[in-house]
Amino acid sequence: MSGVRVKEHEQLRVMDSWNFNAIQCNKVKSVPPCPVTVPLSAYKALVVEEDKAVHLVIRFTQLLCNSTHPMTVYEKCHIERGHDITTITIRQKLLQPIYRVQLSKSLNRIWYTFNNVDACAFVLRRRNPVLRLLFANFQKFSNINHSCPFTDYLIVDRFAISDIQVARLPILAGEYALLTAWQLNGVDAAYTNVFVIYS
Incomplete structure (x- = not known):
């Protein structure tokens, strides 16, 4: 503090x-x-x-990005560690326009999973409450501010999680993982896994 x-x-x-x-x-x-x-x-x-x-603090501990299809490639995928904060940066190059994005996710320790979420529709309507909470936290660090199609790059730049906001949620101290799998234009194309510790 x-x-x-x-x-x-x-x-x-x-x-x-x-x-x-x-x-x-x-x-x-x-x-x-x-x-x-x-x-x-x-x-x-x-x-x-x-x-x-x-007062507890949340820190990123590991970030894994992997492209499984040549339509996209990760140019950056790393954690930056400062004295009292950690941030993540992801720079994903799209080698063709993306008209459909399906997202599957799981949050370990919270036992929450969802499959084949239409990410393009979500950006417009934001009806999923868990996705809405996650999106609200990282949107200002990202260029994902519109629905499909996506071209050129998807970027998350120096995203940090607010300890104060997390403290308002009923979350126990411990290690957590956010595991994501992405379908682009109907093809399994990438996954991004984020690991954090709350202590």
């Missing part, structure tokens, strides 16, 4: 806790007097200590 972040909902939760303790304290008329106000410095101290105790 960099700096001190005091979120409104955390302040309210801390205040609720203090108020509850104050009510219970008043009932038993304890000495010394019960707390009734919480200074901002106390908010910050409590939030910081809580955040240190529960």
Whole structure:
């Protein structure tokens, strides 16, 4: 955690806790007097200590890209590791226009799989909630901002996952894998596998 972040909902939760303790304290008329106000410095101290105790980070550990058909080739497929962040970059060259894209995916440890998703239709309507969540996170790092046809390149540039956004989800610490297989124009053409650790 960099700096001190005091979120409104955390302040309210801390205040609720203090108020509850104050009510219970008043009932038993304890000495010394019960707390009734919480200074901002106390908010910050409590939030910081809580955040240190529960804040987890997510990091990419491995990235595998493989082309299984000559219509496409991966020019880049790597992880960049910084001091406190990891990013992935994928540059996939398309050697012919792509009019149909079918996607099969699995998320291990979450036990979620889906097969033959029409990726072209999804970009237009975004009805699959899991895909919608994944797409919303990486869209701003990618040139995949329209439906089919796709030409020239598909690019994901220095994509990083937000620890704060992941912390809002009911995900346990551990290792995860996102395994994808791609059909382009009806032909099995590529797969991309992403491995992360959340700890």
